[in-house]
Amino acid sequence: MTLKLPNTFVLLFGLLALIALATWVVPGGQFDTELVNGKKLIIAGSFHAAESCPQGLAAFLTAPIKGFVEAGLIIGFVLIVGGAFAVLQKTEAIDAMIKAVARAHSRSALVRAAVIPGFVTLFSLGGASFGMAEEAIPFVLIFIPLALALRLDSLTGVAIPFVGSQVGFATAFLNPFNVGVAQGIAGVPLFSGIGYRAVCWAIATGLTIAFLMWWAARIRRDPTLSPSYAMDQERRRTLDLASFEQFAGMTGRQRLVLWAFVATLAGMIVGVVKWGWYIEEIAALFLVMAVAVGLIARLSADDIVAAFLQGARDLVGTALVIALAKATVILMRDGQIIDTMLHALAPLVGSDSPVFAAQKMFLIQSVINFFIHSGTGQAALTMPIMAPLADLVGITRQTAVLAFQFGELTTAIIPTSGITVGVLALSGLPYGTWVRWMLPLQAAYLVMALALLAVPALTQWP
Numbered sequence: 001m002t003l004k005l006p007n008t009f010v011l012l013f014g015l016l017a018l019i020a021l022a023t024w025v026v027p028g029g030q031f032d033t034e035l036v037n038g039k040k041l042i043i044a045g046s047f048h049a050a051e052s053c054p055q056g057l058a059a060f061l062t063a064p065i066k067g068f069v070e071a072g073l074i075i076g077f078v079l080i081v082g083g084a085f086a087v088l089q090k091t092e093a094i095d096a097m098i099k100a101v102a103r104a105h106s107r108s109a110l111v112r113a114a115v116i117p118g119f120v121t122l123f124s125l126g127g128a129s130f131g132m133a134e135e136a137i138p139f140v141l142i143f144i145p146l147a148l149a150l151r152l153d154s155l156t157g158v159a160i161p162f163v164g165s166q167v168g169f170a171t172a173f174l175n176p177f178n179v180g181v182a183q184g185i186a187g188v189p190l191f192s193g194i195g196y197r198a199v200c201w202a203i204a205t206g207l208t209i210a211f212l213m214w215w216a217a218r219i220r221r222d223p224t225l226s227p228s229y230a231m232d233q234e235r236r237r238t239l240d241l242a243s244f245e246q247f248a249g250m251t252g253r254q255r256l257v258l259w260a261f262v263a264t265l266a267g268m269i270v271g272v273v274k275w276g277w278y279i280e281e282i283a284a285l286f287l288v289m290a291v292a293v294g295l296i297a298r299l300s301a302d303d304i305v306a307a308f309l310q311g312a313r314d315l316v317g318t319a320l321v322i323a324l325a326k327a328t329v330i331l332m333r334d335g336q337i338i339d340t341m342l343h344a345l346a347p348l349v350g351s352d353s354p355v356f357a358a359q360k361m362f363l364i365q366s367v368i369n370f371f372i373h374s375g376t377g378q379a380a381l382t383m384p385i386m387a388p389l390a391d392l393v394g395i396t397r398q399t400a401v402l403a404f405q406f407g408e409l410t411t412a413i414i415p416t417s418g419i420t421v422g423v424l425a426l427s428g429l430p431y432g433t434w435v436r437w438m439l440p441l442q443a444a445y446l447v448m449a450l451a452l453l454a455v456p457a458l459t460q461w462p
Helices: 008-026 059-071 073-092 095-105 109-129 134-150 156-171 176-186 194-222 230-241 252-275 279-296 301-313 316-334 338-349 354-371 375-393 397-413 418-427 432-460
Strands: 031-037 039-042
Touching: 008 059, 008 316, 031 279, 031 301, 059 316, 059 354, 073 134, 073 279, 073 301, 073 316, 095 134, 095 252, 095 375, 109 134, 109 156, 109 194, 134 252, 134 418, 134 432, 156 194, 156 230, 156 354, 156 397, 156 418, 156 432, 176 230, 176 375, 194 418, 194 432, 252 279, 279 301, 316 354, 316 418, 338 354, 338 375, 354 375, 354 397, 354 432, 375 397, 397 418, 397 432, 418 432
Parallel strands: none
Antiparallel strands: 031 039
């Protein structure tokens, strides 16, 4: 008999209730803050007791709508991008691309060997360079059907864009949203230590590829081993896989649609890196893409609007899940227990061994990541404390930044992450199924992080 976890909505409501109860037990506390270059930073050693703010029934019940308001940007982004992808899907260009890749996959050993490593590396580079995170959500709509066409499963289809981008984000060497902010707060030169970080990124990405290649080989031998087998069988019936062999090739118009899609992705990368675009600008770009691909495919205005609305409508459940995930953070913040928990964790870093100190710092950051999973927000909250602590326990501040980064390796499985629950809601995969499947890879990430932190701790990496 297998353990069946509750669905995501029940799980998040249960977590919300536990946090509300915790606000009645955990005393309130606060750190003093100061503005540095426009950012609110905690002053180390300034923790003091604050009035406890227990969150009662009213706060518990209103937290979801507050979460909806505070997560409005990402929710709007998901709905707009979902609508845009529905228009893209309406052109049938994606279906044609999937059939073309599947046909090449069946005929070329090189393509078979390169599909997973190539795509995972691309998404990981996105996370490591320009901070790709929320941007990976809509790619699930492409990679699940592609994975099924390649005789893989939905888990692999989700993991390629989602885990790929997340592992790149957590081991980034140029990401301005975590490395840049954390180094600025820690007082080390911006993007210094890029050489060792690049090594860490390559190892983590290679580990992810190896796991997915192992899983792909296993599923091809026996598809029934996949936890998503029943769901995948139903999805394959709608894919019409029998038509793949009769596929005559992509039309010129379909190629133009795909080029417009590629241009959108290129524009997104340039915008984020060069002009500092965020969710609003990226959503606007996908809105333009929806209109452009519809016109290229000669869809009528009514067809474009209908497809867009249907795509947004399909993601309403995803939007609600993201709101609930945000609500958990709101309850902790309003209950004034976040700083208290951080203060209680900080003394645990101390150790006679610099290696153990660095490793414990990573484990504490992993715990904090459960509650605060924004790279920038977590850096602003923890680095003012962790950087001085690094001086006290005999490790460099550069190592403290690396420990902070590695703490985000757990993002792919935490139920408080709007990205994680959004991806799972979009894919239809139950949270329990996903976590059980990810546990071996998460264990490998843990061992990897502990080993990679030992090197700079021993060498006093600058």
